[in-house]
Amino acid sequence: MALLELRGVTKSFGGLVAVSDVDLDIEEGEIRGIIGPNGAGKTTLFNLITGNYPVTEGRIKYNGEDITRFSPHKIASRGLVRTFQQTALFNEFSVQNNVSLACHLHARVALFGVIAHTPANQQTQRQAEKMTLEILELMGLADLKDELAVNLPHGHQRLLGVAIGLAAKPKMLLLDEPVTGMNPTEKQDMVDKIRQIRDQGITIVLVEHDMRTVMGLCQKISVLDFGKKLVEGPPEEILRNQQVIEAYLGVDETAT
Amino acid sequence: MELVWQTVVNGWVTSFSYAVLAVGLALIFGVSRLANFAWGEFFMVGAYMVWLLYTVGGWPFPVALLGAMGVVAGIGLITEVSIFRRLRGNISATFMAATGLIYVLQVLVGQVWGVGRTKPVIPPLAGSLEIFGASVGWQRVVIIPAGIAMIGGLWLFLHRVKLGQALRATSQDAEAATLQGVNPNRMALLAMGIASAMAGAAGALLSPIYSVTPYMGTRIILMVFIIVVFGGVGSIEGAFLASIILGFTYAVITTLADSTIATIVSAVIMATVLAFRPQGLLGREKA
Amino acid sequence: MRKHNLSRPHAGLVVSIAFVCVVPFFLREYYVGVATELLIFIILALSFRVILTTGGWNLAHYVVMGAGAYFSAIMVKDFGWPFWAALPLAGLVAALVGLLLSYPLSRMREFAYLIGSFAMGEAIRLSWNRLDYPFGGPAGITDIPRPSPWSIPGLPTIDFSQAIPYYFLVMVVMLVCLFAMYRIDRSRLGDIFKSIYSQDILAENVGINVVANKRLAIVIGSFFAGICGVLFGHYHGSIDPAVFSLGPLIILLAWLAVGGIKTFTGPIIGTVFFVLLAEGLRPLAAWRPLVYGLVLIAVLLFIPGGLEGLPAMVSTWFKKLRRRIKRE
Numbered sequence: 001m002a003l004l005e006l007r008g009v010t011k012s013f014g015g016l017v018a019v020s021d022v023d024l025d026i027e028e029g030e031i032r033g034i035i036g037p038n039g040a041g042k043t044t045l046f047n048l049i050t051g052n053y054p055v056t057e058g059r060i061k062y063n064g065e066d067i068t069r070f071s072p073h074k075i076a077s078r079g080l081v082r083t084f085q086q087t088a089l090f091n092e093f094s095v096q097n098n099v100s101l102a103c104h105l106h107a108r109v110a111l112f113g114v115i116a117h118t119p120a121n122q123q124t125q126r127q128a129e130k131m132t133l134e135i136l137e138l139m140g141l142a143d144l145k146d147e148l149a150v151n152l153p154h155g156h157q158r159l160l161g162v163a164i165g166l167a168a169k170p171k172m173l174l175l176d177e178p179v180t181g182m183n184p185t186e187k188q189d190m191v192d193k194i195r196q197i198r199d200q201g202i203t204i205v206l207v208e209h210d211m212r213t214v215m216g217l218c219q220k221i222s223v224l225d226f227g228k229k230l231v232e233g234p235p236e237e238i239l240r241n242q243q244v245i246e247a248y249l250g251v252d253e254t255a256t
Numbered sequence: 257m258e259l260v261w262q263t264v265v266n267g268w269v270t271s272f273s274y275a276v277l278a279v280g281l282a283l284i285f286g287v288s289r290l291a292n293f294a295w296g297e298f299f300m301v302g303a304y305m306v307w308l309l310y311t312v313g314g315w316p317f318p319v320a321l322l323g324a325m326g327v328v329a330g331i332g333l334i335t336e337v338s339i340f341r342r343l344r345g346n347i348s349a350t351f352m353a354a355t356g357l358i359y360v361l362q363v364l365v366g367q368v369w370g371v372g373r374t375k376p377v378i379p380p381l382a383g384s385l386e387i388f389g390a391s392v393g394w395q396r397v398v399i400i401p402a403g404i405a406m407i408g409g410l411w412l413f414l415h416r417v418k419l420g421q422a423l424r425a426t427s428q429d430a431e432a433a434t435l436q437g438v439n440p441n442r443m444a445l446l447a448m449g450i451a452s453a454m455a456g457a458a459g460a461l462l463s464p465i466y467s468v469t470p471y472m473g474t475r476i477i478l479m480v481f482i483i484v485v486f487g488g489v490g491s492i493e494g495a496f497l498a499s500i501i502l503g504f505t506y507a508v509i510t511t512l513a514d515s516t517i518a519t520i521v522s523a524v525i526m527a528t529v530l531a532f533r534p535q536g537l538l539g540r541e542k543a
Numbered sequence: 544m545r546k547h548n549l550s551r552p553h554a555g556l557v558v559s560i561a562f563v564c565v566v567p568f569f570l571r572e573y574y575v576g577v578a579t580e581l582l583i584f585i586i587l588a589l590s591f592r593v594i595l596t597t598g599g600w601n602l603a604h605y606v607v608m609g610a611g612a613y614f615s616a617i618m619v620k621d622f623g624w625p626f627w628a629a630l631p632l633a634g635l636v637a638a639l640v641g642l643l644l645s646y647p648l649s650r651m652r653e654f655a656y657l658i659g660s661f662a663m664g665e666a667i668r669l670s671w672n673r674l675d676y677p678f679g680g681p682a683g684i685t686d687i688p689r690p691s692p693w694s695i696p697g698l699p700t701i702d703f704s705q706a707i708p709y710y711f712l713v714m715v716v717m718l719v720c721l722f723a724m725y726r727i728d729r730s731r732l733g734d735i736f737k738s739i740y741s742q743d744i745l746a747e748n749v750g751i752n753v754v755a756n757k758r759l760a761i762v763i764g765s766f767f768a769g770i771c772g773v774l775f776g777h778y779h780g781s782i783d784p785a786v787f788s789l790g791p792l793i794i795l796l797a798w799l800a801v802g803g804i805k806t807f808t809g810p811i812i813g814t815v816f817f818v819l820l821a822e823g824l825r826p827l828a829a830w831r832p833l834v835y836g837l838v839l840i841a842v843l844l845f846i847p848g849g850l851e852g853l854p855a856m857v858s859t860w861f862k863k864l865r866r867r868i869k870r871e
Contacts, residue, residue, distance in 0.1 A: 050748060076750035084748070090741045093734075101738050102749035125731065168749045291654045342844055347653050348600060352800045353843050355793050359836030367829060474789055478665050481658040489654040516673045523666030530659060531647035539655075 001064060003028040003172060003203055004049070004080070009058035011041075011048055011227075018044045020227040021058070026172070031194070031204045033218035035211075035238075037247055041227040042207040043085065046174050050082045051075050063171070079171035083178065088161040091150040095160055098149050099135055102167030103128040132167065139163045139193060155186035159193070166197065173197065175206040179213050191217050215239065223247070261390035263511050269396045271503025272403030276458045277480045278487070278495040279407055280451030286427030286490035288444035289347055290340055293354040295480065296473025297361035298452055302328045302459025303468045304365055307375040317380035321460045328456025331361075332448040340448075341441060366470035379464035395464050402461055406454055407496065413450075414492070423447060427490060479506060479519060486526040488539020498537055502526075560718070567710050575706040576778075581818045582710075582717045583774045588798045588810035589724050590767035595804050596733070597760040598740040599656050603644055603664030604768055605795055609787035610667070611637035611769025612776035616684045617677050619777075626690035630716075630773050637769020640667070641761045649757040664792075672784040683783025687776050713774050720767055727763065728807055736760055790832070797839045803849025812850050 002025035011019040019041040026032050034042050047053040049060055051072040060068045062080050070078075090098050136142040139159045144152065149160060158178055165173050178194070179187045191213060198204050208214045214221060215235040223230040223238060225247040231238065238244055277299060284290050292298075302324040310320035335357060343349040369375070379395040413420035426433040426443045434440050466472055479502070487498030502522050509518035530536060563582075567575045587608060594601045611633040618624040618632070644663050651659050671678040678684070689709060693701040701708050727733055738746045739753050747753045776782045794817065802813020820838070824831050846853060 052744065052748070071752075072744075072747040073750050073752045076748055081750075082748055084745060087742050087745060090738050090745065092741055093738070097734065101734055101746075101751075121730075128731075164745075164749060285654050289653075291657050293657075339840060339844065347657075349800075349843050349847065351600065351657055352796060353840050355796055356836035356839035356843070358789075359793060359832040360840075363830060363833035363836070367833075371829070478662060482662045485651075485655045485659045485662065489658075514673075516669050520666045520669055520673075523662045526659065527644075527647045527663050527666075530651060530655065534647075534650040534652070534655070536655065 002026055003063060004205070005059075005061040006049070007059045007061075009045070009048055009060060010056050011044055011053060012056045018227050019048060022224070022227075022229050024222060024229070026203060026205055028171075028203050029198070029201075030220060031198050031218050032206070033214040033221040034205065034207045034224060035209070035214055035221060036224035036230075039226075040224040040247075042224055043176060044227075045224070046082055046176055046207060049075075049174065050080065076168050076170075079169065080174070081165045081168045081170035081172070082174035083161045083165045083176055085176045085180065089149040089157060089164070091148070093149055094146050095141055095149060095152070096132055096136065096145040098160055099163050099167045100128050100132040102164045103131050135163050135166050138166070138196065140189070155182045158182060158186075158190065162190075162193070162197075166202075170202055172203040172205065175204065175208075177208055178206060179208060179210050187213055258388065258390040259511070261388045262392065263508055265385065265387065265390060265392045265397065266511070267504040267507040268400050269392070270507045271500045272399050272407075273458065273462060273476075274480055274483055274503050274506075275496055275499035276399075276403050276406055276454050277476075278483045278499050279410065279492050280454040281480060281484050282487065282490060282492050282495035283410075283423075283427055283447050284451050285484075286492065287423065287430065287447040288336075288340065288344065288440070289350070289430070290444075290448075291347065291351040291354065293351055294357040294361060295455060296475075296477030297358050298328050298331065298455040298473075299459040299462075299476060300468075300470065300473035301331060301361060301365065302456035303377070303463035303466070303472060304369065304375065304459075305456065306460040306463045307377050307468055308369075310380070311375070311377050321457060324460035325453040325456040328459070329449050329453040332452025332455075333445060336445055336448040341444065344440070344444070362470045362473075371470060374467035374469050377463040377468060399458075399461050402457065406457060410450065410454075410492075419446070427492065479522060482519075482522050482526045486522075486529060486536055488536030491536070491538045494536060494538030563714060564711075567707050572706045575710050577818065577822060579706070579710045579713050579778055580775075581815065582713050583771050583778070584795075584798070584814050584818065585811055586717050586720045586767055586774075587771040587795065588802070588814045589721065589807070590764045590771065591795060591799060592764075592804050592807075592810050593724060593727070593736070593767070594760050594764040595799065596728070596736040596740055597757045598743070599648070599757065600660075600796065601644075601648065601761060601764070602657060602661035602792060602796075603667070604764065605787045605792040606664035606667050607637050607641050607644075607765045608768040608772040608775070609671070609782070609784075610640045611772030612782050612787075613671065613678060613684065613772075614769070615773040616687045616776045616782055620684065620687055621677070626688075626773075626777065630770065633773045634766045634769040637772065638762045638766035641765025641768075642758065644765075645758040645761040648761065649754045668784050668787055679783070681784060683781060683786070684776075685781040687780050687782070689777055689780075709778060713778070716770065716774060720770060724767065725807060732759075794835065797835055799849075800839060801842045801849055803851030805848065806851050809849055809851035816850060 004024070004026040006022055006024035009019060009022045010017070022045065034045065036042055044053065048055050051067070051070050051074070055068055058068070059066060062075070062078060065078065067075055067078065067080070090101060093101065133142065136145055139162060141156065141159055141163060144156065149157065152160060158181070162175065162178060165175070175194070179190050182190065187210065194204060194206070194217060206214070206218070218235065220233065221235055221238045222232045223244050230243050230247065231241050277295065281292060281295050284292055305324035305327045306317075306320045309315045309323045310317050315323070339353050339357075340350050343353055379393070381394040381398055384391045384393045385397045414424040415421065422433065422438050423443055423446055425436075426438055426440070427447070430440065433443070466476070483498045483502050484495050486502060487494030487496070502525070505525065506515075506518045506522055509521055567578060570578065591601070591604050594604065614636045615626075615629040615633040618629045619626055644660065647663070648656060648660055672681050674680065689703040690712070692703060695701070703709050703712060735746070735751055735756055738751065739756060743753050798813040798817050799810050800813070801816060802811065803809030817835070821831065824834055827834065842849065846856065
């Protein structure tokens with residue numbers, strides 16, 4: 001049984017069909033890439049999976065549970081977490097606070113404990129702090145922990161976005177364009193980190209435009225165009241597929 | 257039986273009285289995201305202009321009506337340019353500024369023309385509409401054709417005139433409209449001008465019926481707010497539909513009980529519906 | 544993680560508390576009353592801020608305060624309850640009213656939230672106006688008694704019907720309330736609220752139940768508003784629906800808009816500013832609300848972010864000025 005199953009997922013906004021009858025199966029431990037030209041419906045698909053948009057038709061199952069109608073925070077509590085392309089960070093908060101906020105999911109908060117600063121409350125805070133620092137170490141952001149998120153250079157902001165996702169203790173992480181806007185060194189760094197995250201047992205699905213990253217990182221790639229799934233397969237097949245090439249014709253120069 | 261017809265006519269009178277105000281407010285919010293909390297005061301100024309021009313100045317009522325529309329439209333345009341334009345995009349700030357405006361308008365009107373007794377406006381239309389035994393004053397009934405004319409005119413403008421179509425597009429999706437080359441400042445001015453004129457007209461037409469005081473706006477505006485939210489913010493069609501539904505509800509309950517209970521019931525209906533459907537009747541589903 | 548330095552209180556805080564304790568002895572009785580009201584208003588402003596930190600101007604807040612006031616007035620005057628029992632219970636009643644309102648509110652956005660909350664608050668207020676029993680209709684409830692005197696052996700009797708004893712009662716309640724609200728604000732829960740204000744969609748996607756937390760913020764804010772209602776009602780001795788109407792609500796909003804809501808002290812600054820302004824402008828009589836409206840609009844246009852941001856704005860302006868001078 002696949003960890004994430006989509007059957008016939010469709011989304012229409014009024015007259016516009018953004019995602020059309022998409023089937024998808026993601027196995028545990030995979031690193032899956034989802035690619036397609038701009039407007040293909042990739043981010044919309046993410047929004048549907050995580051409950052940010054309601055599905056017009058179709059079913060989504062995660063870990064055997066039907067999550068089609070679940071709200072985003074409930075989906076996150078099941079271990080399915082996503083990052084965002086824009087509005088990805090709590091801008092006014094420090095790097096450390098950004099991550100520790102996301103630890104909330106697994107740190108219980110009791111109102112009285114908060115006011116009276118009870119031992120239980122203090123214990124919860126210490127655990128959250130420990131987990132936060134571990135994640136920051138993993139993502140290489142530990143030195144910047146007191147910087148305001150909005151002041152970080154772009155590459156570090158993307159790393160922070162992933163760190164926030166990790167803090168929610170996911171079993172599956174959906175990354176929305178994690179390397180967009182990064183220079184080659186930063187990209188390689190992120191790719192290594194994504195592999196490390198997968199090696200810790202987290203299944204990864206990423207939407208990306210950067211072909212080299214996707215081809216190098218993902219074992220299997222699904223291609224979307226005009227909201228429909230075109231083809232699916234290992235990178236070498238996708239690169240040579242005629243339909244894919246046509247869909248991208250003249251759009252992306254790195255896919256040689 | 258006459259009571260039924262009475263209520264039917266009253267229902268339409270109430271619905272259109274509110275619709276003229278609600279539709280304008282919905283338009284302004286859709287186009288420039290301004291929650292104009294001072295809307296009742298715009299209405300009030302319209303009523304005062306009629307008192308000034310018609311009762312005191314002796315001008316014919318239609319002239320006073322146009323004067324009221326012009327003055328209130330002017331206030332709308334001035335405040336749009338001097339205050340709201342500078343705060344555009346910040347819903348809390350524009351709302352707070354409108355709130356400050358409430359006091360400014362109330363005190364100005366009150367201090368210039370006195371707070372004590374209500375200003376008399378003798379109904380220019382005497383007599384009543386007699387229909388199936390029911391009797392409703394013409395002054396009240398006239399709001400129906402006036403409302404149809406204004407809202408109908410607005411509908412035609414929004415659907416058949418190019419500038420109006422641009423306005424409609426902006427009210428449905430301001431960002432997309434801007435990307436297509438529409439000037440947001442012009443649209444905001446246009447929306448404010450049209451809506452304020454309608455509010456002024458409402459104040460003018462209702463001045464013979466409601467007591468004219470600096471605080472008359474706060475009494476009528478509550479139902480208008482309930483209607484706009486119930487209809488779905490930013491949706492002009494929603495505001496109109498909600499005006500009819502809640503207008504009739506209000507008229508019926510006022511006949512059976514009283515206007516306070518009618519208002520409370522309307523608020524409860526709004527709150528209950530919105531608990532399950534936060535976008536109201538015809539509002540946009542938040543993507 | 545922010546450190547909670549409870550063992551090293553800020554020097555300014557100590558000075559402020561000392562000032563607040565000492566000042567009534569130097570004021571005429573009328574001004575002790577003004578100061579008492581000011582302290583109540585500070586609790587109210589901060590209770591409103593709790594709700595604001597999740598991003599919503601809840602315009603029913605003043606009515607919720609009224610719910611606490613009416614509850615206490617009725618229980619103490621008509622049913623003979625002791626003040627000290629009515630005080631926390633009124634807070635709970637107000638919190639309950641807030642909870643009911645929060646069901647539609649916590650899912651509304653922007654305009655609908657503003658206008659919808661106002662409409663619901665007004666509906667409640669109108670029902671007080673409409674019902675002579677038990678709310679007293681438009682005349683409201685009068686002869687609300689102060690708490691019974693305290694006789695502590697060895698000390699003179701503390702008579703709460705006097706200005707200064709009641710002032711101290713309010714002051715102690717205020718310090719407790721402010722402490723609680725401050726702790727919430729600086730805690731994880733406060734961070735959660737601010738994260739909702741910052742990026743509500745992101746917050747939802749990392750597992751924060753935004754709707755439930757917005758509801759919680761409303762309940763907490765409403766509780767403290769209820770407490771204010773009790774203190775207020777028993778201070779003035781009478782309440783009626785007009786006390787909790789649009790006019791006073793506008794002034795509450797002005798305190799926050801002018802003072803600023805980003806920091807905990809912003810609303811305090813705004814409230815103090817406005818109360819002092821109100822006292823200073825008394826000679827203007829009926830023109831006062833006009834000045835309030837103009838001050839509010841002026842601050843929104845020229846000091847966005849409110850007075851709390853003023854020091855930063857001024858220092859930035861000075862830096863720019865110095866750079867300009869250096870260049871010339």
